[in-house]
Amino acid sequence: MKFKMQDRQNQLIERISPQHLIVGIDIAQQTHVARAVNFRGKILGNPLTFENNEGGFSSLFQWIRKLQKEYQLTDVIIGMEPTGHYWINLSTWLFEQEIEVVTVNPYHVKRNKENRDNTQSKSDLKDALVIADMVKNGYYASIQPTSEKFEKLRVLMANRDTIIKRLVSTVNQINRWVDLVFPELREVFKNVTGKGAITTLRLFPTPQEIRALTPEDISSSWKKHMKRQPGLKKAAALFRVAQQSVGTESALDAHRFHLQQLLEEYDLTTTQLERVEETVRSVLDHIPYIENLRSINGLNTISIAGILGEAGDLSQFSHGNALLRHAGLHLVEASSGKWRGQTVISKRGRSRLRRFLYMATMNLINNNQEFKARHIYNVQERGMRRMKSLMKLIGKFARILVGMTKNQEVYNPEKIHLLQAA
Template sequence: MNQHEKRDVIVGMEPTGHYWLNFAYFLQSHDIRCVTVNPMHVKRSKELDDNSPTKNDVKDAKVIAQLVKDGRYSIPILPEGVYAELREGMKLHDMVMQDLHALQAQVHNWLDRYFPEFLTVFKDWTGKAALQILKMGCLPKEIAKIPSERLLWEVKKVANRAVGMKRIEQLKEVAKASIGLQTGTQMAKEELRYLLEKYEYLTHRLNELEKQLSEMVQTIPGAKEMCEIKGIGEMTVVGFFAEVGDINQYHHPRQIIKLAGLNLKKNESGQHRGKTITH
């Protein structure tokens, strides 16, 4: 900039992947305007000059510069402060949720192989009583030999009213007649133990993370009022601010609607007068 005596500069780039973020934040910290161009626009504009779809760095840079010159760019939202924390927190939240869903599928897989009748007694293995039984690390034939009083005592540690002796007896009956696998049982127990320990860690981590995010979002003006809206939970509000950022940077509600992908337009051609559709 100093070499070419430029004072008012706009730097344009394609927001592909995550590699552009570091440079964008660097430019923002130095009060240099940073904008992004739609990668699809770059792809479609390549043939305008040389009638060739070939791709190289020099050609891409020229196309991006032309799009910026013509005003065909967007100003990226680069959150800072609590908004940046919420965005990163929601990324982590999504990662933990994905791991939890994968883990739940793995436990279901284990039950299908070694104790397929378990879910006929307990509809949800993540319930306190069902989880406590699984933590005992016993296979069906072993459960069938454990006294009912002992099983009920284990369940009462975590769920006083949810399960009674009738459910315990039902569990023992299906355990006796189980068609679960009888091979590889030692490692099957280790697998179940590993899965349940991982499940406890992930659920604990998720609860701690949601608690942190809830405390953070309450520091944003208007967040408390949004949480009081019927049907709107705290994590929904967290997700909103994580994506939108500071709402003071917007001048009209339609900007937020467009950001959500609800870009309303009319589809008309010739004598046809179409209705407004979502694009």
């Protein structure tokens, strides 16, 4: 069955009945603004400004009940922009009150701000009304409270991203330090963050300190701190390049102090990365269909965790194309009359999910025989550009994920028919 977005749009519109009170909320850090309309878009009642706390939430609830009673409306639907993280506590509280909450795309709100008054003006009161209008017209996305397992994955993988950024920044600074003080170190150790290079930087980081030693002293020091040390030959090479180093000899005390702090940060981030990845693996063990996903050759643990953390329960998606749309990987085209524009991906979705789907598919092309064969066929036989083939395979991968989780199936290369025309 083909997934048609227009069918989904019609369903969203049909859900709004004449008995609905439609509330739009403009989210902020401390104070929110709410406005209400009926199913025709007629403004109901006065705007409400309420604080981002229990008292403010209660005043919103009382305001909603008052409007329902005044206009004899039985159902409520509340729309809001997923602005940063400020909307999460409010939406959770509303779910606990059994009130339906949906989200609208902030980009759509910006595009629709002139619908009411045909002006470019912007205010919290106007934005709340625009949001309510968009919900009334079916331009919203339904959300459901994420189960604790998937919420844990989302938080842990976001934490991992932060650690990775810090680690990359630290490694870049260590490389810069080596370039300034001891550039010849790379002639002995190709990887500056390898065990041998890091141990050397801890013990005798500058050429001046190495010159005061002998190759035997260097090798002996390595043995005390490394189980598998580089050896005397490597120590002699290090001693030789230190004699001819062109690294700076100015402010060496400050350079040593800087390096010490960089190594402390490097140790901290690597330890944190190991801990968070270990925790991620333990959380994945509690996902019902995790073994099915692990049966996909070439799909690593981090990719699985990243996709599940950003997308949530994959079995809740109606089709793989819905997952692509959630990630912003669906195709869009601008055309008019005889003119047809270039087809591109929308990038209107979860950027981290796009990244994990992209990286996972790249790994599959390199390590999974079926995906690798399909990619070669697309490029060599069908004449596709490599990126276009990659995007098609991301779509195939998304449909496989949703199909496997919905049907509780393991990976079956023969059933997938990747080698047939896509």
